[in-house]
Amino acid sequence: MTTPSTVQRIEMVLTEEISVGELTPGVRLDEARLAERFGVSRTPIREALNRLTAQGILVAGEKRGVFVAEYSREELSQIFEAMHEIEAACARIASQRLNLLSRAEIEHAQSECLAAAQSGDRAGYLRANEAFHMAIYKATGNPYMAEIATEFRRRTGPFRAKKFATAQDLIDSAESHRDLIENIFSEDSTTASNGMRSHMTASFVQTLKVN
Amino acid sequence: MTTPSTVQRIEMVLTEEISVGELTPGVRLDEARLAERFGVSRTPIREALNRLTAQGILVAGEKRGVFVAEYSREELSQIFEAMHEIEAACARIASQRLNLLSRAEIEHAQSECLAAAQSGDRAGYLRANEAFHMAIYKATGNPYMAEIATEFRRRTGPFRAKKFATAQDLIDSAESHRDLIENIFSEDSTTASNGMRSHMTASFVQTLKVN
DNA sequence: ACTTTTTGTTTTGTATACAAAATAGTGGCC
DNA sequence: GGCCACTATTTTGTATACAAAACAAAAAGT
Structure with a gap:
């Protein structure tokens, strides 16, 4: 198994927390807070959030932050x-x-x-x-x-x-x-x-x- | 129609160039060159490349750059x-x-x-x-x-x-x-x-x- | 001549800085 | 007291700077 990169690690942790239900649909993910929590800068956080958004797990509004996807x-x-x-x-x-x-x-x-x-x-x-x-x-x-x-x-x-x-x-x-x-x-x-x-x-x- | 953001524009242009065949499978996409070409910094370029990678149009190696996906x-x-x-x-x-x-x-x-x-x-x-x-x-x-x-x-x-x-x-x-x-x-x-x-x-x- | 090591260059990944936009908060006005 | 305008603060998006890794090239050794 290859060692996961920083952003892969962040991606995995967030994915897990969402699937487990620790992060519920509609919750907003604050870049700064996540950066502090993972001990990295905002850059890799943004990259991870982007990937999760592309997967449809998160949704992003225009200049409005990223949220756990919630569906009607x-x-x-x-x-x-x-x-x-x-x-x-x-x-x-x-x-x-x-x-x-x-x-x-x-x-x-x-x-x-x-x-x-x-x-x-x-x-x-x-x-x-x-x-x-x-x-x-x-x-x-x-x-x-x-x-x-x-x-x-x-x-x-x-x-x-x-x-x-x-x-x-x-x-x-x-x-x-x-x-x-x-x-x-x-x-x-x-x-x-x-x-x-x-x-x-x-x-x-x-x-x-x-x- | 909402005005596309910078990274959306880059994404669209690259997608088009790939589907048209201007960028052929296997070709490497240089971040610096793209940044210069689109008149932006590497940051939005990286974001666009990331999204395209998530869509499977591009593939990214570990610290090895991004390529137009080619399949056996x-x-x-x-x-x-x-x-x-x-x-x-x-x-x-x-x-x-x-x-x-x-x-x-x-x-x-x-x-x-x-x-x-x-x-x-x-x-x-x-x-x-x-x-x-x-x-x-x-x-x-x-x-x-x-x-x-x-x-x-x-x-x-x-x-x-x-x-x-x-x-x-x-x-x-x-x-x-x-x-x-x-x-x-x-x-x-x-x-x-x-x-x-x-x-x-x-x-x-x-x-x-x-x- | 070919491999291997070392050095230099390019390129990626991350951190930091800054500008623009959105949100929240405050004060004025009806 | 409630509503609107304006200011302050937060937060996003982008640019720039820097460290580390990969790659290329040249030099040394066999």
């Missing part, structure tokens, strides 16, 4: 529609490229999800769930598909996270992975993408309830 | 696969949301394509063709889908442009739009996405020949 229900619906399509495409491609390794990685990620869900570890489940979907992205063998899928995942992270309120929510989510895996492992592209579509739709229904 | 055949194949999926998804959504306006806009863009093709105006056709696909993106009613589709279009621009060598190439391309429009206007999502898939596949076959 309408916008959220559009983002989820796009994510829905991309996830379905990933499932489709993955189903056609499965091999022993990718199957094992998906299964492994799923077992981590179940473990976290059963022990009621919310933060652990969030991580495991992301890893599960990442395993599917990786199974596509296509880093470009994986990249955009990951980007949407990050953008919607703060909103999706809210839907895991009770321990039962975690278990329900983990169990719904079971069908999805079966559909993808069928190696039939239509079955796989439809499986993902219904998984994503269910996820969005839950998400809309809490946003 | 393998990478090109992966990018086109992703683009293929996204375009198909756009066609799918657009077919479900068509209205009088979006139909008209798509037809209008197509007539511009035909006009440019018939008069052998290569540069004009490139623009018109982009506008045609943009009209489909717009017809999705989903700015997020449109955004990623546009991004892929920009990334692949320099490679796709090469395939239009003769006047006949333009005419062939414009005529192949005809079927695509019919498929999308059928308002059947499967027909629409399959139509786009075959259009994109044909496009990629031609692209691979010249890359």
Whole structure:
């Protein structure tokens, strides 16, 4: 692993804090404060904020500062529609490229999800769930598909996270992975993408309830 | 139309030069030289380069400068696969949301394509063709889908442009739009996405020949 | 002649300084 | 007391300065 540069480090920390929910949508990010906090000048801070803005995690107004992106229900619906399509495409491609390794990685990620869900570890489940979907992205063998899928995942992270309120929510989510895996492992592209579509739709229904 | 800021202007100019082919893949972009050329300091240049890097149009090495992205055949194949999926998804959504306006806009863009093709105006056709696909993106009613589709279009621009060598190439391309429009206007999502898939596949076959 | 080391130059990354714009705060006015 | 204008302060955007790393070139050694 190559040592991350200063701005990559800042980028990672902020991304993490947003996905965890420490920085909530609508919050303003003050360059000067961040500079002081990270012990650097404003220059690398601005660079990191720029990159995060390009990823859609932050939004920037004209001479008006940078904010954690917040979306209306309408916008959220559009983002989820796009994510829905991309996830379905990933499932489709993955189903056609499965091999022993990718199957094992998906299964492994799923077992981590179940473990976290059963022990009621919310933060652990969030991580495991992301890893599960990442395993599917990786199974596509296509880093470009994986990249955009990951980007949407990050953008919607703060909103999706809210839907895991009770321990039962975690278990329900983990169990719904079971069908999805079966559909993808069928190696039939239509079955796989439809499986993902219904998984994503269910996820969005839950998400809309809490946003 | 809001007046573009300095860095937006730089971004637009560079994007244009890359898509036109004035700046070819692999070329290094010198910050100092660009600063001098645009009559600004290195700071806004760096910001623009950063944004373009985030969009995948440029690639940046560690302390090694910024280059116009160049892709191997393998990478090109992966990018086109992703683009293929996204375009198909756009066609799918657009077919479900068509209205009088979006139909008209798509037809209008197509007539511009035909006009440019018939008069052998290569540069004009490139623009018109982009506008045609943009009209489909717009017809999705989903700015997020449109955004990623546009991004892929920009990334692949320099490679796709090469395939239009003769006047006949333009005419062939414009005529192949005809079927695509019919498929999308059928308002059947499967027909629409399959139509786009075959259009994109044909496009990629031609692209691979010249890359 | 070829490799390797050393030196000099270019170029990136970061810090600091400054100008212009936006926001907040104060005082005057109705 | 509430509203508007004006000033002060903060904050963004850009320019400049400097340190460190990469690159190129020349010199020394084998």
